[in-house]
Amino acid sequence: MRRLKQMEDVPVQRQGCASPRSMRLDKAMEEQKDLEKWGQPPDWNLRLKTSSIDRDGIFAGEKIPKGSVVIEYVGEVVRHVQSNRRERRYHAKGVESTYMFRFDRDMIIDATNVGNLARFINHSCQPNCDTTAKVINGQKRVLFVAAKDIKEGEELTIDYQLKPEEDESKRVPCNCNTPHCRKYLY
Numbered sequence: 001m002r003r004l005k006q007m008e009d010v011p012v013q014r015q016g017c018a019s020p021r022s023m024r025l026d027k028a029m030e031e032q033k034d035l036e037k038w039g040q041p042p043d044w045n046l047r048l049k050t051s052s053i054d055r056d057g058i059f060a061g062e063k064i065p066k067g068s069v070v071i072e073y074v075g076e077v078v079r080h081v082q083s084n085r086r087e088r089r090y091h092a093k094g095v096e097s098t099y100m101f102r103f104d105r106d107m108i109i110d111a112t113n114v115g116n117l118a119r120f121i122n123h124s125c126q127p128n129c130d131t132t133a134k135v136i137n138g139q140k141r142v143l144f145v146a147a148k149d150i151k152e153g154e155e156l157t158i159d160y161q162l163k164p165e166e167d168e169s170k171r172v173p174c175n176c177n178t179p180h181c182r183k184y185l186y
């Protein structure tokens with residue numbers, strides 16, 4: 001099972017998070033600008049290929065400039081309790097690959113049944129994409145943004161930021177192969 005990152009420590013852009021009812025005009029305009037900027041991530045040429053990090057990964061089919069929204073993590077938004085229930089259900093059904101992106105306790109995106117290519121993004125201790133969240137039309141959306149200029153053919157990665165298991169024997173090694181690898185995925 002690929003358990004995507006715990007994101008408590010990830011910087012979240014707070015602007016535009018007001019509920020629509022309480023939103024002031026300037027906020028609304030700001031959100032409109034955000035919508036134009038973030039609402040439709042550009043349709044980059046991305047490919048699913050075998051990865052040296054873990055099984056399949058997403059690769060850039062063209063150059064992607066730093067700061068570009070690369071892809072949105074799409075799935076069913078569930079709460080913590082629901083996600084635990086779902087995981088048990090998937091386990092009972094023998095579903096081998098589940099994809100849960102833990103944003104915080106109130107927002108877990110389950111891309112097991114409904115999702116896009118983003119669910120295949122691999123972890124790297126020195127990733128080329130940052131994770132950010134934006135509230136657009138009252139809905140929190142998770143986006144991966146190029147943290148540097150990405151070359152054609154480069155694998156896209158994010159930092160899952162998982163805490164390593166206390167019991168060393170249960171730890172899962174990291175295969176990111178970067179100079180500052182933390183050795184363990186979790």
Ligand SMILES: [Zn+2]
Pocket residue numbers: 124125126174175176177178180181182183184
């Ligand atoms: Zn690593």
